[in-house]
Amino acid sequence: xxxKIGIIGGSGMDDPKILKNPEQxxxxxxxxxxxxxxMCGKIGSTEVVVLARHAKGHSISPTKVPYLSNIWALRExxxxxxxxxxxxxxxxxxxxxxxxxxxxxxxxxxxxxKLTYFEDEVVHTSMPEPFDAGMRRKLIAAAGELGYxxxxxxxxxxxxxxxxxTKAESNMFRLLGADLVNMSTVPEVCxxxxxxxxxxxxxxxxxxxxxxxxxxxxxxxxxxxxxTISAEKVINLLIKVVQ
Numbered sequence: 553x554x555x556k557i558g559i560i561g562g563s564g565m566d567d568p569k570i571l572k573n574p575e576q577x578x579x580x581x582x583x584x585x586x587x588x589x590x591m592c593g594k595i596g597s598t599e600v601v602v603l604a605r606h607a608k609g610h611s612i613s614p615t616k617v618p619y620l621s622n623i624w625a626l627r628e629x630x631x632x633x634x635x636x637x638x639x640x641x642x643x644x645x646x647x648x649x650x651x652x653x654x655x656x657x658x659x660x661x662x663x664x665x666k667l668t669y670f671e672d673e674v675v676h677t678s679m680p681e682p683f684d685a686g687m688r689r690k691l692i693a694a695a696g697e698l699g700y701x702x703x704x705x706x707x708x709x710x711x712x713x714x715x716x717x718t719k720a721e722s723n724m725f726r727l728l729g730a731d732l733v734n735m736s737t738v739p740e741v742c743x744x745x746x747x748x749x750x751x752x753x754x755x756x757x758x759x760x761x762x763x764x765x766x767x768x769x770x771x772x773x774x775x776x777x778x779x780t781i782s783a784e785k786v787i788n789l790l791i792k793v794v795q
Contacts, residue, residue, distance in 0.1 A: 555630065555632050556599040556631045557599070557632075557633060558601050558634040560603050561605060561637065572595070574591045577589060577590045581624040586625045587617055587618050588604040590603055590626075592629070595791055597795065598794045601631055619740045622740065623743040623747065631749070632750075633751075634749055635687075636752070636753045637783070638737055638754075638755055639734060639755075639779050639782070640757060640758065642732060642760055643725055643726050647706075650701070650757065650778065650781065650782060651701045651703060652754055652755065653732060653755040654702065654706065654754060654755075656679055657677065657708075658708050658710055658738050659708070660675045660710050660736065660738040679751060684750035688704075688752065691789065694789055697792070698789060708730065708755060709725045709728065711736070754786055754789070758779050759778065
């Protein structure tokens with residue numbers, strides 16, 4: 553059946569409990585296996601497919617995540633729009649842990665980051681066009697009704713490795729115009745653009761970046777707890793939007 557909604561989980565969204573009567577489906581793609589089996593079911597009357605980005609057996613390193621396989625599989629099974637979630641660190645004062653951010657652009661230097669900063673070209677990747685403006689309006693309206701604090705626009709810099717960056721890196725990210733920092737999801741965005749699939753990334757702010765001196769020390773447990781809370785918010789938001 554066509555016209556399904558694709559949801560890429562991860563960052564606490566790996567559990568397809570949002571679906572009624574989920575069924576597992578496995579697809580082979582030109583890019584290899586997906587990060588997990590596709591979980592097909594319904595939210596209300598809407599056909600939905602949930603795919604965990606970081607499944608068992610895959611390292612958290614973005615070079616180990618089959619981003620292209622995931623997007624291709626969602627397209628192949630009939631998804632005509634994709635909602636994707638990712639956890640991130642805040643680079644802007646007004647973006648606090650627990651906030652949601654709807655991304656407009658990624659800044660990618662995952663492949664270029666070695667021991668020095670910005671040796672080579674930094675790549676700006678816009679969201680897929682033509683972008684489904686109705687998708688964004690529904691998300692913003694639903695977030696407001698649920699009382700969530702959200703930011704309509706954000707630019708994310710993607711790095712390979714943990715969300716926590718050094719203070720020197722954080723300052724450079726901010727000079728580039730980044731609001732948030734996380735691990736790479738740029739291949740997803742690029743292939744969504746190629747395949748002409750509207751793709752909305754919902755960033756979940758889980759920690760302050762380390763450039764904020766004098767703030768609380770951020771621990772792994774703290775980030776994981778915040779991620780769980782944020783994931784519940786996103787689940788509630790998506791249920792409200794797609795049913």
